[in-house]
Amino acid sequence: xxxxxxxxxGVLIWVISLSGFCSETLRILTWGGYAPASIVQKFxxxxxxxxxxxxxxxxxxxxxxxxxxxxxxxxxxxxxxRIQSAQQEYQIYQPxxxxxxxxxxxxxxxxxxxxxxxxxxxxxxxxxxIWGTNGLIVHQGKASVVQDYTDLCRPEVSGKVSYRLxxxxxxxFAFALGEDPFAAYSxxxxxxxxxxxxxxALIQCKQNVKTYWSGADVLLNLMRSGEVVAALxxxxxGWKLHAENKDIIYRVPRSGALGWIDTFALPKRAKNRLAAxxxxxxxxxxxxxxxLVNEIxxxxxxxxxxSHPLVASSLKQNFADSFPGDTFKNVRWYPPVPPGFETxxxxxxxxxxxxxxx
Amino acid sequence: xxRLLLKWNVGLLALPxxxxxxxxxxxxxxxxxxxxxxxxxGVGVFEWGLGNYxxxxxxxxxxxxxxRTVLFSIIATMATLGVAFPVAYYIAKVARxxxxxxxxxxxxxxxxxxxxxxxxGWMIILRESGLLNHxxxxxxxxxxxxxxxxxxxxxxxxxxxxxxxxxVVPLVVVLENLDxxxxxxxxxxxxxxxxxxxxxxxxxxxxxxxxxxxxVFMLTLGNYLTATLLGGKExxxxxxxxxxxxxxRWNWELGSAMGFLLLVVxxxxxxxxxxxxxxxxxxxxx
Numbered sequence: 001x002x003x004x005x006x007x008x009x010g011v012l013i014w015v016i017s018l019s020g021f022c023s024e025t026l027r028i029l030t031w032g033g034y035a036p037a038s039i040v041q042k043f044x045x046x047x048x049x050x051x052x053x054x055x056x057x058x059x060x061x062x063x064x065x066x067x068x069x070x071x072x073x074x075x076x077x078x079x080x081x082r083i084q085s086a087q088q089e090y091q092i093y094q095p096x097x098x099x100x101x102x103x104x105x106x107x108x109x110x111x112x113x114x115x116x117x118x119x120x121x122x123x124x125x126x127x128x129x130i131w132g133t134n135g136l137i138v139h140q141g142k143a144s145v146v147q148d149y150t151d152l153c154r155p156e157v158s159g160k161v162s163y164r165l166x167x168x169x170x171x172x173f174a175f176a177l178g179e180d181p182f183a184a185y186s187x188x189x190x191x192x193x194x195x196x197x198x199x200x201a202l203i204q205c206k207q208n209v210k211t212y213w214s215g216a217d218v219l220l221n222l223m224r225s226g227e228v229v230a231a232l233x234x235x236x237x238g239w240k241l242h243a244e245n246k247d248i249i250y251r252v253p254r255s256g257a258l259g260w261i262d263t264f265a266l267p268k269r270a271k272n273r274l275a276a277x278x279x280x281x282x283x284x285x286x287x288x289x290x291x292l293v294n295e296i297x298x299x300x301x302x303x304x305x306x307s308h309p310l311v312a313s314s315l316k317q318n319f320a321d322s323f324p325g326d327t328f329k330n331v332r333w334y335p336p337v338p339p340g341f342e343t344x345x346x347x348x349x350x351x352x353x354x355x356x357x358x
Numbered sequence: 359x360x361r362l363l364l365k366w367n368v369g370l371l372a373l374p375x376x377x378x379x380x381x382x383x384x385x386x387x388x389x390x391x392x393x394x395x396x397x398x399x400g401v402g403v404f405e406w407g408l409g410n411y412x413x414x415x416x417x418x419x420x421x422x423x424x425x426r427t428v429l430f431s432i433i434a435t436m437a438t439l440g441v442a443f444p445v446a447y448y449i450a451k452v453a454r455x456x457x458x459x460x461x462x463x464x465x466x467x468x469x470x471x472x473x474x475x476x477x478x479g480w481m482i483i484l485r486e487s488g489l490l491n492h493x494x495x496x497x498x499x500x501x502x503x504x505x506x507x508x509x510x511x512x513x514x515x516x517x518x519x520x521x522x523x524x525x526v527v528p529l530v531v532v533l534e535n536l537d538x539x540x541x542x543x544x545x546x547x548x549x550x551x552x553x554x555x556x557x558x559x560x561x562x563x564x565x566x567x568x569x570x571x572x573x574v575f576m577l578t579l580g581n582y583l584t585a586t587l588l589g590g591k592e593x594x595x596x597x598x599x600x601x602x603x604x605x606x607r608w609n610w611e612l613g614s615a616m617g618f619l620l621l622v623v624x625x626x627x628x629x630x631x632x633x634x635x636x637x638x639x640x641x642x643x644x
Contacts, residue, residue, distance in 0.1 A: 226487065343607065346609065351419060
């Protein structure tokens with residue numbers, strides 16, 4: 001008699017705790033700022049699903065999912081060019097069922113670009129969330145000479161420059177040096193040649209660097225304090241600084257800005273896929289998307305968002321200032337990185353890190 | 359019957375420790391050990407081999423950083439000992455009562471916040487637009503702000519600061535046991551302060567010195583935050599390479615090999631240190 005009573009209550013407790021743990025939380029692995037508290041609250045209120053946000057970046061997201069075999073998170077937000085290689089090497093994602101998402105919510109051009117970059121065989125592994133560009137953030141009064149990435153190495157700005165020691169910097173410098181690394185993706189030897197050239201340039205440039213920035217917050221602080229007057233950075237970081245100090249602007253470099261798309265991807269062993277689909281649907285609604293744009297500063301890949309009445313006019317102005325006329329057409333969108341290339345890039349980054357400034 | 363019960367109880371009590379050792383130390387380490395012998399030959403294809411260790415030896419920047427890290431750790435350990443010894447002696451032998459416990463708490467105080475916060479604190483003080491420069495400019499000692507961050511000396515200072523407590527505690531413990539009549543006897547027999555220090559205090563404190571040095575050396579060698587945050591673009595710490603291999607290069611195989619090399623070399627150095635000072639590990643660690 002006793003035993004049954006205890007075991008029944010035991011099973012009950014087990015069931016309750018299980019249901020509490022599994023079905024009603026959504027665990028998102030994303031970038032800082034992509035799931036702001038206000039939006040999370042609205043989502044929790046509407047759906048009753050609790051949201052747990054873990055902040056990360058492209059490389060760490062993939063490393064984390066690789067370590068857990070694609071479990072621990074229900075939704076991840078890597079960039080569109082990093083999906084194919086990560087999936088081929090480590091099988092950390094599961095296909096997205098496009099039928100579960102309203103395609104009309106998305107901007108068709110960005111959606112198409114993402115579908116092209118994130119499809120393997122017959123399976124699609126990502127849909128777009130947000131897009132933006134990489135370029136130069138420049139203090140006009142103090143670093144007017146900086147018109148292109150390679151100008152960061154000029155003596156006029158010595159000791160007052162910052163960039164990230166990551167692959168976007170390698171690609172940006174390659175273009176500024178007159179190469180086309182994307183065209184060289186099909187030919188490893190040619191690509192290695194370009195990397196060698198970039199490595200040399202970045203080692204020579206090291207004496208100009210104040211420090212390598214690691215996250216947007218670090219860069220914001222460096223630019224605000226005036227310790228850094230020119231940097232390679234994201235458009236939103238530049239626009240945010242411009243709002244505080246009119247002298248600081250986001251500049252599209254002579255060799256062109258680079259365009260990225262951060263996506264939604266389902267980790268292979270996501271427990272709560274339904275909640276993930278609901279989140280995607282939720283944030284892509286025009287009104288929520290507009291709110292997100294105002295929070296994040298980049299344009300969400302929802303339909304007609306750049307002209308949406310709820311999007312702050314200052315953002316529209318920033319965009320128009322940075323991309324006058326039809327210059328936006330010149331943005332180079334990252335193509336998918338071939339698997340294995342990152343190992344070669346990693347070696348170059350290592351060598352730049354250990355090189356002593358000459 | 360009773361004896362059997364006792365055995366079971368002991369086994370049960372040891373279970374958490376056993377689980378800890380097996381699950382958190384032995385299993386992950388064997389996993390690392392195995393993967394350090396796997397070479398990547400294609401997309402998702404691996405072969406057995408020594409390629410990762412070869413890669414470490416062939417790329418000068420890997421082993422140069424490694425040697426640099428070891429040397430820096432040794433210097434940092436010696437410097438910590440130099441700073442901590444007078445402090446520990448004062449706490450153990452000179453200070454009394456409330457002052458004594460207050461000094462001890464002062465040593466402990468920085469550890470009430472995490473290492474990350476402590477390092478950010480140093481960054482706020484030392485950066486070009488930071489507190490120290492502000493005061494130096496106010497006092498007209500300098501006219502141009504100086505960048506104190508991102509230098510080897512700054513990293514060294516941060517490391518000493520971080521590990522001071524781990525040297526002070528074992529030193530205080532051994533020095534407290536030092537019988538003061540020995541010092542008096544030395545004094546009576548005409549031994550000066552230096553002779554007392556060299557012939558009585560240091561030999562007595564040796565177990566504490568060695569155990570403090572081992573702890574500080576291991577902590578410094580395996581440090582990541584202080585070396586990378588205060589070192590900035592000039593930071594060259596081996597753990598940073600290991601982190602990069604795992605987290606940003608996805609080359610876990612090379613990362614494992616590097617991790618193992620670090621483990622082997624640090625163990626060897628500790629063994630060497632024990633041999634040179636004639637101490638036994640079990641005596642030092644109790």
